[in-house]
Amino acid sequence: MEKYSMVIPKVAGNPTICFRPIRPSDLMILEQLHADVFPIRYESEFFQNVVNAHDIVSWGAVDRSRSDGRSDELIGFVTARIVLAKESEIGDFLSYDSSRSDQTLVYILTLGVVETYRNLGIAASLIGEVIKYASSIQSCLAIYLHVISYNNPAIHLYKKMSFKCVRRLHGFYLINGQHYDSYLFVYYVNGGRSPCSPLELLKVAATYMRSGLRSVAARLRRNEEKMPRWPKCKETRCLITTQSRRNLTTECSECSCV
Template sequence: MSLSFSKVSVDQTLVYILTLGVVDAYRNLGIATALIREVIKYASSIPVCRAVYLHVISYNNPAIHLYTKMSFNCIRRLHGFYLINGQHYDSYLFVYYVNGGRSPCSPLELVTVIVRCMKTGLKSMAAKLMMAKVKWPKGNETRGPVLTPNKRMTHIECSGLEYV
């Protein structure tokens, strides 16, 4: 088994499992599970560590089953990640969060960002409408106010989403 320790930022660290293999004669004896538990324990002992992550080739069903059973989350499929003997193979990215780590793009955060952007947009529109001069037409052509030309609307950018 091979481990690497990568510093993402001042307050976040990740532990990467580069390689994990068990010889056929020793499979299904809990060796891989014990090794992964040790890695999780090690990562949890680093206060700023937020996750353990790894890649697994898409056809390695026993490994995929093991990581899923151990509560790793499959984050995404990476097309053509591996090149073996001239052949491209897909990979799955798995992550196990520790010390309060979580996906930077959870459904709750996505909804929060969308609501925040909508709220900001509505406030901006309301402010523009309040500042605009309103003229009422003299004829019956329209039933509402006609806004005088104003500076063009400001583009609203919503950021804050990250992808693993």
């Protein structure tokens, strides 16, 4: 296949960025963008599935203010796939009903922006499109993705957008014969949540403490009922049993027992 000759666009002061689905006419530029952005190579089948929307949803960013006749050319992209929650690798990070076969997740496959258009909020807007899409699917509980451990700008972006880093996967990527770690990020939607969120842990701890205190109080009451009564001596503060009160009256003659 002929390689797409990409012209690096010059960014206007205030570019007019719009978002649209990726189409078959975007095939060559999409392949070139992936080759420029990622250190790993994607198979041609992947790109065919993206542009033809075969089990993959996608959004492309374009700069409508370009004056070089390429105002509909991709300058950013995001691709994603719907997966079943019970078959995903993040099942242990979800509180979901395993008996329901319709509960789903959205997995972000790839995300990238042309270098000259970075730091303009385009990547965040593309992720926003995925969040809106996932939120519109009532059966969807979360969005998740992997990011290579040295991609600090991407990690910062996901954290800023409230994605939660839930796991580090050692040696997840193999690039040019070398293994690299990956971080797994999750963003919950439609009431999806972690099975052990910090709030839930606090609630469980509070409930446990309350029940523990009630149990201790009940035991103390039971023990108190079983114990003999100990009347006080006002001045000496000594304690004497009711049963031996008569015998000890003379020994405690200086105090008034009550």
